[in-house]
Amino acid sequence: MDVIEIIEVSPRDGLQNESVSFSTEEKIRLIEGCAKGLVDRIEVASFVNPKRVPQMSDGDAVIAGLSESIISRSIGLVLNERGMQRAIDAGIPEVNFVMVATDTFAAKNQSSTTEGLLETWKTVAKMAKESNIRVSVGVSAAFGCPYEGEVSQDRVMWILDRIMESHPDEVGLADTIGSGVPKQVESMVRAAKKIVGETKLRCHFHNTRNVGLANAYVAATEGVEALDSSLGGIGGCPFAPKATGNIPTEDLVWMLQRSGFKVNADLTELMTTSRWLESKLGRALPSMVFRAGVFPPID
Template identity: 45%
Template sequence: MQYSPCKGDISKLEVELHTTVLEVGPRDGLQNEDRVLPPDDRIAFIARCVDAGVRRIEAVSFVNPKRVPQMAGAEEVMAGVPRRDGVSYSGLVLNRRGLDRALAAGVDEINVAVPASDTFCVRNQGCTTSEMLDAWDGIAATAADAGVPIGMTIATAFGCPFEGDTPPAQVAELARRAAGAGAFEIAVADTIGVGVPSEVCELSRRVREAAPGTPLRFHFHNTRNTGYANALAALDEGAATLDASTGGFGGCPFAPAATGNIATEDLLYALHRSGVETGVDMERVAETGTWLAGLLGTPAPALLGRAGPF
C-alpha cells in the first residue's frame, strides 16, 4: 500500500505539474549568519538566483539594523537588484516605518510576519500577537492604497520554542484576519522546524477553511530533518508556493537552536524527480550554494552541491 501523509487523499503530484519556489536566502538565509555580507554581495547573490530562473525572491528585510545587522542596507540592495520582466522582489515588514521604507525602495511585494505565539511575538517583534494584528490591518490598508500586493506569513504556526505546540485554531484565526484585510497569499511557517507531514495537512485544511480562495505558501526549516517531507505534503495539499533558501542557510536570531531553511537545490531535486516543473536550474542553484558558503566561511547544509544531480 502506498503511504500518503494526507490520509485518504490521492496525491496531487499527478496533476499539479508546476509550482513556484520562492527564494528566501537573501533574507531568511542570511539573517542568522555570523558573517555579515555587504549589499554588493547580497545583490550578486540575488542576481545569481535570477540567472538560475528564480522568479520570486525575498530580497530584503526592513527591520532595525541594530537588532539584525545582517539586514542593514536594504535600500542599497533594492537599488541594485536586476529588474527583469516576471521577477518579483518582496521585503519583510514588521511595522509602519518598515512599510514606508519598503514602498520607497520599490519592492514588488510586502511580506508581514505575524507570529501565532505571543511570547515569540514579544521577543521577535516587541509586541503581542494581538497588537501585531492591529498593526497588520493598518499596514495592509496602506499597501493596498499604494497598489502593492501584501501577504501575511504566520510564524511559529507549528510550534513555539517558548510555548510549545501551536493550537491550529490560532493559526486559522490569523488566516481569517489576513484574508479579511485583503492578503494576496498566506504563508504558513514552521519557524523552528518541529512540524511533520500530518500536521501540514491539517493546517493546510484549517487555513483553507478560514481563508477560502487565498493562495497558500509554506515555509519550512529542516531543524529535525522533516522539512522536505513537509514540503511534499504541502504540495500534495495544493500549496501554490514553497519557500527555500539556497545552500540551506537560515534561522531566526530570536529562536534558540534555530537552524536552516530547506535548501532550494535539494527541494528542486525532489520536485523535479517527482515530475513537478519549477522553471529553475537546480545545478546553477547548487553552484550558488557553494559560492555562498565561501562568502559566509561555513559549509552549506545543502546536499545536492556535494552529491550532484542524478
C-alpha cells in the same frame, strides 16, 4: 502537472542569522545568482531595525542596485508600519508581513502581542494597497513556539480568519523552529485552505529536526502553491533559540521535479551560485543535493 512556485529566501532569511558579513555588493551578487537559477520570486531584504538584525541594515541599497527585471519579482519583509514605509520608499513591488502565532514570540520578535500584530497588519495592508504593492502575510510559529510550546490548530485558524478581513494577496504558514511533522502539515493545510479560499497559500519550513523536505512534499500534495527555500539551506530566525537553516533550494527543487511537479528552476545555475556562497561562508553548506549531486547527473 501541478506547478509549485519556489520563493528563494537566502538573501533575507538565509543571511540574517549568519555570522559572516556580506557587503551590499555581495548580497546583490547572491540575488543575481539566484535569479539566474529561478524564475519565481526572491525575498531580497528586510525592512527591520538594523540594531536588532545588522545583516539587513542595507535593504534599501540592495534594492537600488538590482536590475528592473529582478526588482519586478522581489519581496521585502516588514514587521510594522515603519518598515512598510521604507518598503514603499524603496520601490519594491511586494512585501511580506510577519504575523506571530503566540504572544511570547510576538514580544521577542516584534515587541508586540498577536492581537497587536493583527491591528498592525490592518494598517500595513492598507498602506500596501494604497501604494499598489502586493502584500502577503506569513504566520510564524504556526507549528510550534520555542517559548510557549504547542500551538493549537484552532488558534492558527482564528488568526487566519482575522488576517483574511484585510484581503491579503497571499497567506503563509511558517514552521519557524522546525517542529512540525507531515501529519500536522496535512491537517493544517487542509484547514487553512477552507479559510483562505482562492487566496494563494504558501508554506515556509525549517529543517531543524530533519523533516523539512517531508513537510514540503506533503504541503505540495495538499495543494500549497508556493514553498520557501534557501540556497544551500542557510539561515534561520535570529529570535528562535537553536534555530537552524531553511530547507535547501537545491534539495527541494530536485525532490519536486523528480516527483512530477513542475518547478521553474535550473539546478546547474543554482549550484554555481551555491559554490560561490560556500566559499564566501567558509564552511560546508547543509544542502545534500549540492554535496552529492543530482541524479541522474547533469551533463
